[in-house]
Amino acid sequence: MTDKRRKSTTIRLAGESGEGVVSSGQILTDALIEQGFAILTYQTFPAEIKGGHCWYQVRGSAHPLDTPGDRADILVSFNQEGFDTHIDDLRSGGLIIYDSDAVTPVDVPKAHLFPVPIGKIAADEVGSPRSKNVLAAAILARLLGLPEEELADSVTKKFKHKGAKVVEVNVKAVTAAYGLKLPEVEMDFALTRTDTETAEPIGAYAMTGNDALVLGALVGGCKFFAGYPITPASTILEAMMRELPAWGGSAIQAEDEMSALTHCLGASFAGAKVMTATSGPGFSLMIELLGHASTVELPVVIVDAQRGGPSTGLPTKYEQSDLNAAVYSGHGDTPRIVLAPSTVRENFDLTVKAFNLAEHYQVPVILLTDNALATRLERVTLPDLNTVEVEDRILATPEPDEKHYKRYKFTENGVSPFPVPGTPGGMYVCEGLEHDETGKPNYTGENHVAMNNKRYGKLEDCARRETGYYDFGAVDPDLVIVGWGAIAGTVREAVDRLTGEGLHVGGTVITMLSPFPLAVRDRLRKAKKVLVVEGNYTGQLAQLIEAYNPIVPEKLAVASAGLIPVESVEKVAKRLLNVQEVQVRE
Amino acid sequence: MTDKRRKSTTIRLAGESGEGVVSSGQILTDALIEQGFAILTYQTFPAEIKGGHCWYQVRGSAHPLDTPGDRADILVSFNQEGFDTHIDDLRSGGLIIYDSDAVTPVDVPKAHLFPVPIGKIAADEVGSPRSKNVLAAAILARLLGLPEEELADSVTKKFKHKGAKVVEVNVKAVTAAYGLKLPEVEMDFALTRTDTETAEPIGAYAMTGNDALVLGALVGGCKFFAGYPITPASTILEAMMRELPAWGGSAIQAEDEMSALTHCLGASFAGAKVMTATSGPGFSLMIELLGHASTVELPVVIVDAQRGGPSTGLPTKYEQSDLNAAVYSGHGDTPRIVLAPSTVRENFDLTVKAFNLAEHYQVPVILLTDNALATRLERVTLPDLNTVEVEDRILATPEPDEKHYKRYKFTENGVSPFPVPGTPGGMYVCEGLEHDETGKPNYTGENHVAMNNKRYGKLEDCARRETGYYDFGAVDPDLVIVGWGAIAGTVREAVDRLTGEGLHVGGTVITMLSPFPLAVRDRLRKAKKVLVVEGNYTGQLAQLIEAYNPIVPEKLAVASAGLIPVESVEKVAKRLLNVQEVQVRE
Amino acid sequence: MSEQQQEYSLKDYKGLMPIWCPGCGDFSVLMALQKALQHRQVAPHKLAVISGIGCSSRIPHFINAYGFHMVHGRSLPSAAAVKVVNPELEVIAAGGDGDGFAIGMGHFPHTVRRNPNITYLVMDNEIYGLTKGQTSPTSHTGLVTKTTPWENADEPINPIMTALAHNCSFVARGISTDVKQLTQLLIEAMEHPGFSFVQAMSPCLTFHDTYEMVRNTSKDLPEDHDVTDRLGAIKYALDTDNMWTGVFYKVRRPTLDEVTTRNKLKALERNTKSPTPLMKIYADMGGKVPTSTS
Amino acid sequence: MSEQQQEYSLKDYKGLMPIWCPGCGDFSVLMALQKALQHRQVAPHKLAVISGIGCSSRIPHFINAYGFHMVHGRSLPSAAAVKVVNPELEVIAAGGDGDGFAIGMGHFPHTVRRNPNITYLVMDNEIYGLTKGQTSPTSHTGLVTKTTPWENADEPINPIMTALAHNCSFVARGISTDVKQLTQLLIEAMEHPGFSFVQAMSPCLTFHDTYEMVRNTSKDLPEDHDVTDRLGAIKYALDTDNMWTGVFYKVRRPTLDEVTTRNKLKALERNTKSPTPLMKIYADMGGKVPTSTS
Ligand SMILES: Cc1ncc(C[n+]2csc(CCOP(=O)(O)OP(=O)(O)O)c2C)c(N)n1
Ligand SMILES: Cc1ncc(C[n+]2csc(CCOP(=O)(O)OP(=O)(O)O)c2C)c(N)n1
Ligand code: SF4
Ligand code: SF4
Ligand SMILES: [Mg+2]
């Protein structure tokens, strides 16, 4: 079975927040990164500041990864709750490492137990109870096949700034871990690099989705940012506050999300490329201004890093339930572009694209990411800058003594050249009332129709120019599995596995939700069955596809505060194909 | 042709705002009301305070009316702009009355001209330039067949409070009008009451949509209102500020729309039936709170009196483009009920229903009306109070010393009894974070799924209990014309005319947009063709139907700052039926 | 408990276990509030605690009462409405400095103007705690945080001054480290008829430890300070050397619930002679017109 | 016109014909603004006028300049950002009392705190004009309007006091009936480096005629009023007998555009030694690191 699937190992650590779960995971992740492995992480924090259950998952491989993995190959649990909550997510035949002084294993079928008195070793042998995290990380590193010296090096580097004493203790923890007797397990957790030459590049950087997004914005030419803190978009605000001045721009922490977007609209009116970032509740507050941006035709990129909704909801959990909000929110007929990246690399690419489209079409562009994508660390390749296309706004060149400049001039594709304030002869009023070509309020039916045509004409042009989705898997598929956002990785991996089993399954990832990529229709119509996978309750993408397509997609819509497992997708796909009986050779 | 269509006369007055256009129309309308005729008006104001072009249309009949009429039978124009702008909307063979000192008629095909020096008569003969409005109204009254004394009585009543002198002048204007020589016209404008006995009742009250809505709220038990002024919902706020104390309730003018809805949520939490009213821009500002209401399960009625969008848009024009906003706005999976009345009477009925559903399901209910419905004066029948069902919230009866009261208890239909603060033993936290049955925050996947099931379960129950649409016209139609909101009257009248011509056409008015009335599907599927008529650019209802139905409805979506004429609907309907050739006997 | 029905002990006001970081100032503020409630013997089921979002705004869960966890920044309008609908409830709005003076700033002056008879308790840590340490509107100029790596340049909001500017009918400041005084202030605030604003300095150990600052600069308002003297109160509010604590200002104005009740009485009285336009139609439809005597 | 390029006449500032009611105070305010602009010889293409929604907020159309008609209540954050992006523009935010102190209230204190170098002109008619006569936040207690048939019971917002409470760097009041003084105030406001707030009393003849009140109570601030004395200014602001006009207060604080420019310089300088984390990656990708010398 592994022949078609690339070798990877998935590790999950679980325990009480503050116990070292996350730091232990990070030490391991850093070591894997330094050793040149691909990694992809998934983390979930409690919404409380201190305490609460938390877990961290990291998957490592010598090959690029699509998901952080469903079931863990190795589970590490520092306390009983971690053990009890996650034991069912351990792969059959997997290994569970647990603090033997804190956990009493009950009823563990088909798993290997590896009790280690982690706390005790840390306190007594290493001499520092806080070294638990390094100890656990080192045990894991050893299982993954990392040599002791390399891990010691990595730990040394990591703790150098805390002084020699701390380094010494932690290197001791590494030694202790490598001295332990390991259990006999039939599964081989070691990561190997046998076929590195034929492998796809795994990339030079390990970045979070949010960092990739900010980099994309800066490369895309963002010169102004305003935002208000909110999980999981706060780190975008923080990065922008730190970075933008160094890039010759300005960032402002606003008093609320309405102020944030209003600042952006002012800056855009003044000619700058602008962005704001928020999550669901803040996005809901921006709706009036989103419609305003659309009407006055100002470029702006609005990031909605989705979290569990509705209302304040599940602030630290993954969910993809703001699609309807992004595509439909706002009174009146309000055109906007909505992009949805599905990997950390796409967070970079589509942010650049978001700026290009916003500037090209003078329209608000919503970038829908989500908590999983925002916080995951993923190893990525970044493009050479020369290959990155950056578009600027088409500027107006009025006669210096021009009167009644036509800011909203009717053109072929609806885009009117933009006069930057300060340009002689370009004076106009940027107007949110319905207006004529000069920006003067005008409420006649003819004008309203013409202006709606102009505004939606831009979207139509965009729909013609942009593909907005990509396909993979079988060429003439019996079933197409459709996904968007972070869950698309799940679709990719599922299609990979299913085609590996000889099934005619294709995948489609939709990266542009508005304007809806109509060409997707043909592919979906040709397929015998369609399955839409998304992390929300009502099946918002399925409904959107239906709204534009006279076909009935099957739904797999689950909002359960976590990524939908590849297995679930596989199962439904097989049911749809009536292939339950197909024998999967082990 | 008139045999199937009921006799009516449509009058349009046009001129500069402030010239007496509206007051003249109102005098005529009042007289018609007093004389027991059905009336239905349509007005459009300039968005400016003073000046600007305005017009007023009133249709009178001895029978109930569905629309204010497309083309005018009689056009009155006080100035050249009024003449030029509206002459094309005059029915062929109709009459145009104009101030002969202010208007030069050019190129008027198939219309009868009636030049009257209105201004001059008012100034010289009547002795008051301001009496122009009564003069014009009296000419019209005469053409409609109202006896002079009755009009004089009506005018006397209207101006009584301004003193004997004003009354005298205005009665003189009536006399002057009745003394004019009328032109010869083949069309008979007089309203007749020949078949009153068989006619449907035309109702005892002439009310605006907004007034009917407020009455519905008060009858429905509304005890708290908070709002912020905005056209065309300001008159709801004004009426509530005036009325509510007299009904034992309280109303608050808030500092913005977010405060308005927040006030309402507090009052609802305290146990009151609550409502707020706004228009598009204000509705967009309420979105975060709408999602909150949905999550914390608080009853609230939110009126969105739609106007032309997007953004500040066309503040005084009719448009129905907030459907998407009402149905889909808000991050996360956010259940809400959306009702859309289509007549002044339905404004009453559906407001009562909105309260009933809000209270029954503890869910926000959005009532989508529009500028046409809000401002139109229509003669309506109101029901006997005994026939009006009013529902109250199901209250909790906790044990006085109960601990951890289950405010969000799972039940059959998702509705949990409500503890009014002050009730011993019912203490809980009304929680916008995802929560368990007691209201305690809970972010597990199982709980989130269960709570989404609970919240959407209420909508499913509602979809089972409520019909949400009604049909008329042919029983087994070849074409079904679908409409919602103010435009539904247009659909009714069109179906009336088409069936009158022997065509198998049916009509469907959708009055509940969320949860979507799935039974509508069967009717639409059975029809050979479906045509959706709505006053917006993107065809929002058509898309909504498509989102829930694997059929392709044809669209007729027009946003042209006015009602879509019945004629246009007829034309497209015929095209779809391939019956362009059908001879319509005159 | 049924035997002592009339007597509420401190533990009768305890809700869920607080989930704040050890050492968080909010623990003491919660304690002061519970003591004040006990002192006033407010029946838990007649108490409504309404908050926004933030560490501090979690407080409704920690009190045995009817609670309402609103969205971020909007506790005040809902708290005011609760009092309008049910004037018999003791209504407390509570939250943080970000909740109240950033996203909630638009509602504060207007709630002050309407003067609902509620108490508003702001736990001011001069930082955004829940979102992990960003600059807040009360953060001092020059502060370096995750969102002000180049130093905060803004003039901080002065909550006491803001309240006084709008003629807030009760204005006081306490500190989490003096639970006794804070308890007293909260008792007085609840007893005051009208909108009572209490700023409680409540340090965030995790993201911006202001314990030292609070200790070093706080000082009781002088005994002879006249609480009816608005200008005098303003002087103390503007003092940048000392962080004065105690009651700054107190004035009696008609409360929102008094006004709405008065309007109802006026209107019901008028119903007998000249009902409102819609009330007339209602009567026509067979409805019974409510009057002040009915 | 090209010959006199350097000289702008009053008519160079005229835009579309105002559509206000005859007698509306806003005509005079517009005139004063245009005169002030002419006095300062601001090039029309270097002028940006940003407003919210209301009768008064229509003003961008009536001035020959770059205009931005924002949504209701949100002129300030956009005006501030315009100045940050292009400090060479003269930026004026303008609007009504409802726009600024009802729906826009949340942004006022925060704009004051950040101190962008812009001028904010509020045309205060103590009513909602455009929506046809509802009570506004500055309407006096007791006023009867369409929305307060039972009398307005709220304490009005005092805009001057509000500005002073947040240490607004320039605070002045003028009246539409004294165009000369108002012109002078606007000139001074534009010249002041920082956020300049000018309240212009501007009666609405149609819905709430305050001409008489303005005439009877307005009074020039005494010659000897010290504009650097915040408490002194507050005293005049709180005076309920006289409506004082003139400059109340003036203080020099770093402006938002100065701060953002300073941060850029700091950061660019640091780029040479230690670029920011993402700048490092950018350099790896082949990007050129900007520095203060490049
Ligand atoms: C609309 C919206 N924007 C942003 C947030 C994120 N958020 C939650 S609490 C908070 C600020 C908390 O600061 P404060 O009110 O001072 O409370 P503290 O945690 O310091 O007690 C923010 C920005 C949110 N929940 N909703
Ligand atoms: C979000 C939103 N709410 C309400 C309105 C309606 N509205 C337009 S102007 C206005 C108030 C105008 O008052 P003010 O700002 O004092 O200006 P004035 O007309 O008196 O000059 C209101 C409530 C709106 N346009 N947008
Ligand atoms: S983060 Fe700060 S405010 Fe929040 S609980 Fe911890 S100490 Fe208290
Ligand atoms: S309504 Fe009032 S504020 Fe508006 S233009 Fe007329 S007078 Fe001026
Ligand atoms: Mg705080």
Ligand SMILES: [Mg+2]
């Ligand atoms: Mg005003």
